Amino acid sequence: MARSGRSMDWGFPRWRGYEAGRDAQTVKLCDRHGCEEPGNCPAPKSPNNPDRWYFCEKHAAEYNRGWDYFAGLDAEEAAARAASERSTNAGYKTASHYGWGGSGDGSRSKDEINALDVLELEYDVDFAAIKKAWRSKAKEVHPDVKPGDEAAAREFHKLQLAYEVLRAAEERRSWHGHPEG
Structure with missing residues (x-):
């Protein structure tokens, strides 16, 4: 009695792919x-x-x-x-202070990189240089220096936000860097 069908695995069933067969899928x-x-x-x-x-x-x-x-x-x-979506996903937000928690270059987050771009600084700069660059740029467009200038006010606001992002990141780094005492 002849076999009705021929297997394509030559006696080794593990060679067969998943759902591999002769029938049309x-x-x-x-x-x-x-x-x-x-x-x-x-x-x-x-x-x-x-x-x-x-x-x-x-x-x-x-x-x-x-x-x-x-x-x-x-x-x-x-x-x-x-x-309700934010409350159920809140556990993910707690890890955002780690360098690998978000997009970026591994040492800085994407927001920090954007803030450094606003201040026209390199990504590996220390906080003292950030503060110095922020002060010099903010003095040029401060509302007291240029009263009534909308473009200067927008630029000052942008510089303030960039500095706040970088300052908060620096505080997080210094806080996580020191052991509990």
Whole structure:
């Protein structure tokens, strides 16, 4: 009696790939009208709804770009949902003071790098040089020096924010650097 089917693994079943077989595989196509690509990226049809669209990668990106998580909610409900999201994700915020906790160059966060760019400083500069650069730039555009100048006021505000970011980062570094005494 002959075998009805022939295996492609030559007696070694572990050589077979997952779901490898001779039968045609069913492939779900992208739910976007007219697209013939495989739909392997699930996307929710609406918030809190288990139903999903299945898009190709290109159309999933297009769909997600226009997705509004707060669609159909009034301002109060949207604020309540945002607050509950922040409270459940609060554990991630506590680790943001570490250098590896966020994007950046490993020693400084992205916000610190942006602040150094505002002050036109190198990324490896010490805090004394940061303070010196901030003072000299802030003196040039201070509202007392240039009263009524909106552009100077905006520039002064930008310099103040940059300095505050860098000062807070320096305080965190110095606080974490010293052992408890």
